[in-house]
Amino acid sequence: MMVSKRNFVSICIMMGVILLMFQFLLVVRDVGNDPEVNPYLEEDVKKTKEDAWSQEALSESGGIANNGCVVYVGSPDSPIAKTVKQWAEYTKLSYFECGSLEEYGRGDGKKPVLLCVAGSEISTTDDVEILSGLMYDAQPILFADLPPVETVEKFPGLMKILGIRKVMAREQQLTGVKLFEGFLLGGEVIYVPKNDREQQMQDLDLDIPWYLTIRGTKSYMVGMLDDPSVTNESLPPIIWRSSYANSQAFAVNGDYMYDQTGIGILDAMVYELSDYEVHPVVNAQNLSIVNYPSLAVENTDLLMGIYARTLSRLQMDLMWPSLIACANKSDYKMTCFMTPQLDYSYTDDEMSEDLPFYLKQFNEQEAEAGLSLDSLPGATLAEKADVDDGYFRNSGSAHKYGSVYIGENSPEEFIGVSSKGVYSDVRTVTGICRENDRVLSYCSDGITEQCITADGFTHTFSQDLKIRSLETALGYSNILLDMSKITAPKEGSQYWEVLFEVFSSNINTYWNPFLQFEKTTLAESDERVREFLSLDYGVSRSGDRIRIDVSGNESNAWFVLRTRSETVRSISGGEYQKIEDGAYLICAEENTVEVELRPSGTPGIKLP
């Protein structure tokens, strides 16, 4: 059958219209996608270091926070002191230090929310008596670490305070560690390796003294033993609480307070002291993909042998689709820290012309472009900054980069180059956290530092505990994916398909309990960190209503509310989301937020 001319024309028009309709969407998206614009970078910085909350500023200006203070008793250089100080800053508590218990006893009688004592420094009967007296005065005490077993045995008074009935073993080899539900966010977890892979994840301190606690104590973390005759209640306690006199004492049997893991533990302990607890959080979950993409054509021979692709094609054809799929599945927003070159020992590498492509792709996939200043062999940070600056200026791109990855370099090194070219717009730096570094802080007046909290390619038990702790205390995580090892693999375990599987399963497993926290890019997270650091707040409770007064912020502020046997009935001045049983993420949209609670599970039966 012949098609009439009229029908033929109609069919052609229809096909044309359909083609236009489909193309139109793509055209609109392409037109609206300007690779020169960084959508996550605000024009003006709202908060700077000057606006940050500090104890000194509080006493000068008289802020609303009256959240009390925390006192640390022990050596000021101790890593515990740094942990406690950091936590105090984040929870807006005044921080004081005392060299010894005797010194604290002579003090002005300030009653802290928590008295943190370096237990390892307790050595005299006087110390024990002072501690005993403090507990009779209803002072909650945290023994951030414990004295040697001999010292514990030597002072029966100390054993009573710590709730220790007897020493079962001076050193006990554990098979693992169990963290109970309800202490840190994320629920119960047992760190006992079940297979070879998990054996590699085991990096916790498994040799601890085994104490048997008295009646009336509560354990939050215990060691696991192979011996089936040991009951759950007799397992070696690691973190526990005892009741003595008119107060409660927390004890940490190990080095968990020596690094950032201690921040969340401190928050959890404060929660354990009352029937509810509110503390501010950042509410930002970041995924930092470092050294991706690398814009030079490097390692071609090796990569051609493994992937049959050049570096450029490997990144574009294999890695990028996988990363998009993984980010979409886990809902993460990527911050990709680009580097023009991986190995600066070669100066004649051919440069690819993929930069505009990636900048467009990042915008499309809600990712952010950052700069990597991770100094790989052949260049210092300053040298690399110089070379990279030249490359980006020559590329003709006017894209503004808001975040920089500095690897293991110190932020101060970056501050030295931060005024140069493409680095002048940088607002935040991220890098590997050195021991006792602050997780979130200002490294200069206008630049914040957001530490990496976990490595996406490797996951260990201590790292997992740290993640839970930081999520509890800050609602913050920053996962690192360093792609340099993939683009220059030294062994089969560093091939993309292997590492991608590891990374993909890690990211979709260990952060699942914290899905309620928002996924952000580094620049978005930077805004929240600035608000968090400058935030001032006060909490009060009347009946079943909790009131949170917020100041010092210009946009939303987030808090974690933890309750017992109560659920949130309603909220005014903000919104809430349930993180887990007894834990809520509160978004304060106004300066005053009121949360109404009700007993959990009660269907509301009333007496007639």
Next chain:
Amino acid sequence: MSMGLITVFQTLGALISYLFVTLAIPCFVFGRKFTRYRYAKRVMLYFIIGNFYAANYVFLLQLIHISNFFTIWFGLLAIPLVTWGILYKFPLKAAVLKTKDSIRKIAAGSLGVKHVLVTFFEKVRRRFSKGAEKAFDNYCRNWPDWLMIAIVTMMVLWVYGTRAVRFFGYAASDIPVHLYWVNGLSDNDIFVAGIYPFGMHAIIYLLGTAFGIDSYVLFRVFAVVQCLAIHIMPVLFLRLCCKSRFAAYPGIFLYTLSNYIGTNDLSRYMSTLPQEYSMIYILPTAYFALSFFKQKRREKLENLNSKDSMVSLAGLIMSFALSFTGHFYGAMIAGIFCVGIGAAHVFWLLRPTYFKRIVAAGILSILIAVLPMVIAYIGGKPLQGSLYWGSNIIKGTTEQSSSSDLTDNSADGTETPPGGDMTLEEGGISPDGNGEWGSGDFFEAVPEPEPPKISLSERLKNLGQTAWSTIRYRINHYVLSTSEDWYVSLILGLIGFLIAAGAFLMLFKKQRSYGVMVESVGLFMVFMSVLFIANAIGLPPLMGADRVCIFYAYSIVIVIGVAVDVVCYTAALILRHKTPMQLLSFAAAGYVLFSIFDTGRVRKPFSSEGLEMNEAVMCLTDIISSEKDYQWTIFSANDETNMVYGHGYHYELSTFLHEIQKLRDTPITVPTESVYFFIEKIPLNYTVVYEGSGQMISRTGADNPVPNEEGLGNYQGRNRWITMSRMYYWAQEFRRLYPNEMTVFFEDDKFVCYKLEQNTYRLFDLAIDYGYNA
């Protein structure tokens, strides 16, 4: 939602489910077979068949240990459906072929699914609307009856139902034991504590399993349903036996709404107890016995087939078996009524046609009732404690006291009337006013002097005087709540009137059936009176006077009803018109209702507090509805022990306090996520009052040693105060140690419930030093 409103819904749920089983299902199966009978008789038949089937079906399932939700529903749906199909010769083959054809057509596309569904639903709708029309017609024709029944229902709900929504605890101390027995049925362990009449337990179990209502809830609310049935039965009985339409109501109004009847005769209606359950079947037994004689006589005279008399005989067998499986006392009263009927029908009864059938029916009904018990006995189950007691009574080896009809020891599962002992002993009143009670049941412990030798006539005279004074006294003090003696005379006069009127009417051939019914009621009351004073006249006391009075008071409803009817019917006979009879009976009902209000003798609703605090029941209800099953434990006194069945665990306070007396290395842990502690700040009087009743728990109380008595002893009187005081201070100390984990779940002036939340992998040791350990 308030607990009261929840109770209303729970009661409605229990009522609807009970009516579904006992009326709707039998109506569906036998509806068309019984259309020729009067409405009241149909209702009675359905009710008896429903209960008989339900109870015996449960017995069957229990004895073969396959009782569960599915088998119960199989019995409620499949068996009735099959029976219906057989009874009405349902063309099953044709129906299957038709369905198959329809499915084939639907599959082929020649018949639309929509069409099939519309046709089906249209059929259902038409059937329902037809049924509704019939019901409406019935209502229009019989609206005065419906109105009267509605009034009776409202009275029952007012007098007994209001208590259920005000006080949630059980009103009798033995209910936890019955609850334990019903819980045993849930485990397919019938007669868990020994062999006992399980009729009521079977029904409660069936309703609970089929409709998902907790047994503890049914025990709280089924009393109202049961009470309604007890009060509706006299109405049905009198409606069927009497000539006038409204003769039933004067008696039932007086019984329910007025306060002429003693409180102790009615107070047991507040509880779901087997004796009261068996009361439901006394009047149906009597009615079917009367009906049998009447129908058989008619069939003989009119040479009809014996279909109707056989239905009545079947009704008699089922009713008596039900009263027997409910409680022996109910069966005893039903038996006495049957003896009265037999005595009145003696001339018929002696004829072999009647005699054989009646004897066979009696044997069969007892066999049916005892068969499950016999099978269990053969299977090795011992008799329950109270049955040993009952058999000893019959053998004469145990004396009966007024307070121990079925004894009050819940440990062996026996009963105590909630009203407590009758006032005879307390008041020291006796028939002759000098404190003597002859050889009565109350002073058996006192050795009596040898009676002087007297002549037979003198002895008979003395016996007659004792009988007369005792019956007058007991009616006055046990049955009635008025001190006016003429009410006693009125009752005795009415009994005499019935005997005389019955005998007189029997002289007339046309009125013989009616006369013999009247005579039966009269003679029944004579035998009841003899039972009432049995101990006083030297007969074995089969039942304590404080129990007989309950049945005696219930029987007065029938006496009044029949007496009113005799008067009204006589008037109709004289005037040769029925209208005056109906008007007179209506006037009598109206007058009684009016005079109750006019004289101000309206009964106040029962309001006795339960043996469990409202707060405790409320907390329990809350816990069951909000917690996951088997993830919680309640520490409390005894009542919750069996109430938590199927949901959680229970730990007795007394056991716990004894366990923590000495602190040992072994911890005391409870492996559930939540642990609740029910502590009474003002301990209630659990059937025992002591000098300090109503006092608050205190350190003085806690200073006393932990009570160490048998059974309920630790929770009665002063011991309850000590137990609660110790528990309170334990809770205070535990809260000090675990301030956030141990929280107040509910608290008011009288009661506090603490909730302990724990991780089941890290249990708290409850054995702490609370300052009162040994």
